[in-house]
Amino acid sequence: MKITTVGVCIICGIFPLLILPQLPGTLTLASLTVFACVLVFIPFKTVRYIALTLLFFVWGILAAKQILWAGETLTGATQDAIVEITATDGMTTHYGQITHLQGRRIFPAPGLVLYGEYLPQAVCAGQLWSMKLKVRAVHGQLNDGGFDSQRYAIAQHQPLTGRFLQASVIEPNCSLRAQYLASLQTTLQPYMWNAVILGLGMGERLSVPKEIKKYHARYWKRRI
Incomplete structure:
Protein backbone atom coordinates (compact mmCIF):
# COMPACT_ATOMS: atom_id res chain seq x y z
CA MET A 1 0.00 0.00 0.00
CA LYS A 2 1.43 3.37 -1.04
CA ILE A 3 2.11 6.07 1.52
CA THR A 4 -0.06 8.48 -0.47
CA THR A 5 -2.97 6.05 -0.20
CA VAL A 6 -2.50 5.83 3.56
CA GLY A 7 -2.41 9.64 3.68
CA VAL A 8 -5.72 9.88 1.83
CA CYS A 9 -7.26 7.35 4.23
CA ILE A 10 -6.05 9.40 7.20
CA ILE A 11 -7.55 12.60 5.79
CA CYS A 12 -10.87 10.93 4.99
CA GLY A 13 -10.97 9.29 8.41
CA ILE A 14 -10.27 12.49 10.36
CA PHE A 15 -12.41 14.84 8.24
CA PRO A 16 -15.75 13.91 9.92
CA LEU A 17 -14.47 15.53 13.13
CA LEU A 18 -15.06 18.90 11.45
CA ILE A 19 -18.77 18.28 10.90
CA LEU A 20 -19.94 15.85 13.60
CA PRO A 21 -22.33 17.59 16.06
CA GLN A 22 -21.19 15.22 18.84
CA LEU A 23 -18.74 12.36 19.27
CA PRO A 24 -20.00 8.78 18.90
CA GLY A 25 -20.30 6.64 22.01
CA THR A 26 -18.04 3.80 23.10
CA LEU A 27 -20.39 1.08 21.80
CA THR A 28 -20.47 2.68 18.34
CA LEU A 29 -16.67 2.92 18.24
CA ALA A 30 -16.28 -0.71 19.33
CA SER A 31 -18.71 -1.83 16.62
CA LEU A 32 -16.86 0.18 13.95
CA THR A 33 -13.53 -1.28 15.07
CA VAL A 34 -14.81 -4.86 14.82
CA PHE A 35 -16.42 -4.10 11.45
CA ALA A 36 -13.17 -2.59 10.12
CA CYS A 37 -11.15 -5.60 11.31
CA VAL A 38 -13.55 -7.92 9.45
CA LEU A 39 -13.23 -5.84 6.27
CA VAL A 40 -9.43 -6.16 6.38
CA PHE A 41 -9.72 -9.89 5.60
CA ILE A 42 -11.75 -9.30 2.42
CA PRO A 43 -9.28 -9.55 -0.51
CA PHE A 44 -10.32 -6.39 -2.35
CA LYS A 45 -8.22 -3.22 -2.31
CA THR A 46 -11.16 -0.84 -2.15
CA VAL A 47 -12.67 -2.68 0.82
CA ARG A 48 -9.34 -2.60 2.65
CA TYR A 49 -9.06 1.13 2.00
CA ILE A 50 -12.48 1.56 3.59
CA ALA A 51 -11.38 -0.54 6.58
CA LEU A 52 -8.24 1.56 7.03
CA THR A 53 -10.30 4.77 6.81
CA LEU A 54 -12.67 3.47 9.48
CA LEU A 55 -9.76 2.63 11.79
CA PHE A 56 -8.35 6.14 11.39
CA PHE A 57 -11.82 7.54 12.09
CA VAL A 58 -12.00 5.57 15.35
CA TRP A 59 -8.49 6.71 16.26
CA GLY A 60 -9.43 10.35 15.65
CA ILE A 61 -12.58 10.05 17.76
CA LEU A 62 -10.64 8.48 20.64
CA ALA A 63 -8.07 11.30 20.49
CA ALA A 64 -10.88 13.87 20.55
CA LYS A 65 -12.49 12.13 23.52
CA GLN A 66 -9.18 12.27 25.37
CA ILE A 67 -9.01 16.04 24.89
CA LEU A 68 -12.61 16.52 25.98
CA TRP A 69 -12.03 14.33 29.03
CA ALA A 70 -9.41 16.75 30.34
CA GLY A 71 -11.72 19.74 29.87
CA GLU A 72 -14.78 18.03 31.36
CA THR A 73 -13.18 16.14 34.26
CA LEU A 74 -10.34 18.28 35.56
CA THR A 75 -12.11 21.64 35.60
CA GLY A 76 -14.15 23.10 38.44
CA ALA A 77 -12.90 21.35 41.57
CA THR A 78 -9.42 21.73 43.03
CA GLN A 79 -7.12 18.94 41.85
CA ASP A 80 -4.13 17.37 43.60
CA ALA A 81 -1.66 16.69 40.82
CA ILE A 82 1.95 16.11 39.92
CA VAL A 83 3.01 18.41 37.11
CA GLU A 84 6.09 18.09 34.93
CA ILE A 85 7.30 21.50 33.75
CA THR A 86 7.94 21.50 29.99
CA ALA A 87 8.68 25.21 29.47
CA THR A 88 8.75 28.41 31.51
CA ASP A 89 9.63 32.07 31.21
CA GLY A 90 11.25 31.83 34.63
CA MET A 91 8.63 34.15 36.11
CA THR A 92 4.85 33.72 36.02
CA THR A 93 4.11 31.66 32.90
CA HIS A 94 4.69 27.92 33.08
CA TYR A 95 3.84 25.16 30.61
CA GLY A 96 3.46 21.64 31.95
CA GLN A 97 1.87 18.21 31.80
CA ILE A 98 -0.26 16.59 34.49
CA THR A 99 1.44 13.22 34.94
CA HIS A 100 -0.44 12.12 38.08
CA LEU A 101 -3.89 13.02 39.38
CA GLN A 102 -4.99 12.14 42.92
CA GLY A 103 -1.99 9.81 43.12
CA ARG A 104 -2.80 7.96 39.89
CA ARG A 105 -0.77 8.01 36.70
CA ILE A 106 -2.44 9.68 33.69
CA PHE A 107 -1.60 8.63 30.13
CA PRO A 108 -1.45 10.50 27.89
CA ALA A 109 -0.64 13.40 30.18
CA PRO A 110 -2.84 16.45 29.44
CA GLY A 111 -0.97 19.71 28.96
CA LEU A 112 -1.74 22.96 30.72
CA VAL A 113 -0.53 26.54 31.01
CA LEU A 114 -0.22 28.19 34.43
CA TYR A 115 -0.35 31.99 34.59
CA GLY A 116 0.03 34.76 37.08
CA GLU A 117 2.15 33.45 39.94
CA TYR A 118 5.78 32.79 40.79
CA LEU A 119 6.68 29.30 41.93
CA PRO A 120 8.26 29.07 45.42
CA GLN A 121 11.75 28.48 43.99
CA ALA A 122 13.70 28.69 40.74
CA VAL A 123 11.93 26.74 38.02
CA CYS A 124 13.11 25.07 34.81
CA ALA A 125 11.88 22.50 32.33
CA GLY A 126 12.09 18.91 33.52
CA GLN A 127 11.20 19.56 37.15
CA LEU A 128 8.36 17.69 38.86
CA TRP A 129 6.05 19.66 41.16
CA SER A 130 3.28 18.60 43.50
CA MET A 131 0.47 21.13 43.08
CA LYS A 132 -3.07 21.96 44.04
CA LEU A 133 -4.54 23.16 40.77
CA LYS A 134 -7.56 25.18 39.76
CA VAL A 135 -7.89 24.78 36.00
CA ARG A 136 -10.38 25.37 33.21
CA ALA A 137 -10.60 24.48 29.57
CA VAL A 138 -9.10 26.98 27.14
CA HIS A 139 -11.81 29.11 25.54
CA GLY A 140 -11.20 31.04 22.36
CA GLN A 141 -13.02 33.31 19.97
CA LEU A 142 -11.98 34.23 16.46
CA ASN A 143 -10.52 37.71 16.24
CA ASP A 144 -10.15 39.94 13.19
CA GLY A 145 -7.03 38.09 12.10
CA GLY A 146 -8.83 34.75 12.11
CA PHE A 147 -6.77 33.30 14.97
CA ASP A 148 -8.56 30.72 17.11
CA SER A 149 -6.76 30.44 20.46
CA GLN A 150 -8.76 27.38 21.50
CA ARG A 151 -7.88 25.44 18.36
CA TYR A 152 -4.25 26.51 18.74
CA ALA A 153 -4.16 25.30 22.36
CA ILE A 154 -5.60 21.92 21.39
CA ALA A 155 -3.11 21.59 18.52
CA GLN A 156 -0.32 22.25 21.04
CA HIS A 157 -1.75 19.56 23.37
CA GLN A 158 -2.44 22.20 26.03
CA PRO A 159 -6.24 22.18 26.45
CA LEU A 160 -6.13 23.48 30.04
CA THR A 161 -5.16 26.73 31.66
CA GLY A 162 -5.32 27.99 35.22
CA ARG A 163 -3.31 28.60 38.36
CA PHE A 164 -1.84 26.71 41.29
CA LEU A 165 -2.96 27.22 44.89
CA GLN A 166 -0.03 25.37 46.46
CA ALA A 167 3.18 24.04 44.98
CA SER A 168 6.20 22.12 46.24
CA VAL A 169 9.03 20.71 44.18
CA ILE A 170 9.50 16.93 44.01
CA GLU A 171 12.33 16.65 41.48
CA PRO A 172 14.38 19.89 41.31
CA ASN A 173 16.78 18.81 38.56
CA CYS A 174 16.37 20.37 35.12
CA SER A 175 16.17 18.31 31.95
Missing part, protein backbone atom coordinates in the same frame (compact mmCIF):
# COMPACT_ATOMS: atom_id res chain seq x y z
CA LEU A 176 19.23 18.02 29.69
CA ARG A 177 17.50 20.23 27.12
CA ALA A 178 16.84 22.92 29.74
CA GLN A 179 20.48 22.81 30.81
CA TYR A 180 21.60 23.15 27.19
CA LEU A 181 19.22 26.09 26.65
CA ALA A 182 20.59 27.84 29.73
CA SER A 183 24.11 27.42 28.36
CA LEU A 184 22.99 28.64 24.93
CA GLN A 185 21.32 31.72 26.44
CA THR A 186 24.60 32.63 28.11
CA THR A 187 26.47 32.18 24.82
CA LEU A 188 23.98 34.31 22.87
CA GLN A 189 23.76 37.06 25.49
CA PRO A 190 26.09 39.49 23.63
CA TYR A 191 23.91 39.41 20.50
CA MET A 192 21.17 41.98 20.04
CA TRP A 193 18.57 39.48 18.74
CA ASN A 194 19.48 36.65 21.10
CA ALA A 195 15.86 35.98 22.11
CA VAL A 196 14.74 35.77 18.47
CA ILE A 197 17.65 33.46 17.61
CA LEU A 198 16.69 31.22 20.51
CA GLY A 199 13.03 31.28 19.50
CA LEU A 200 13.70 30.42 15.86
CA GLY A 201 16.49 27.96 16.49
CA MET A 202 15.14 26.08 19.50
CA GLY A 203 11.41 26.85 19.44
CA GLU A 204 11.54 28.78 22.72
CA ARG A 205 8.69 31.23 22.10
CA LEU A 206 8.56 32.29 25.74
CA SER A 207 11.96 33.96 25.37
CA VAL A 208 10.75 36.26 22.57
CA PRO A 209 9.74 39.74 23.89
CA LYS A 210 6.06 40.70 23.63
CA GLU A 211 6.90 43.72 21.47
CA ILE A 212 8.37 41.47 18.78
CA LYS A 213 5.40 39.09 18.98
CA LYS A 214 2.96 42.00 18.56
CA TYR A 215 4.92 43.34 15.59
CA HIS A 216 4.89 39.89 14.01
CA ALA A 217 1.12 39.57 14.57
CA ARG A 218 0.46 43.00 13.00
CA TYR A 219 2.66 42.11 10.03
CA TRP A 220 0.77 38.91 9.23
CA LYS A 221 -2.57 40.61 9.84
CA ARG A 222 -1.70 43.15 7.13
CA ARG A 223 -0.63 40.33 4.82
CA ILE A 224 -3.96 38.57 5.30
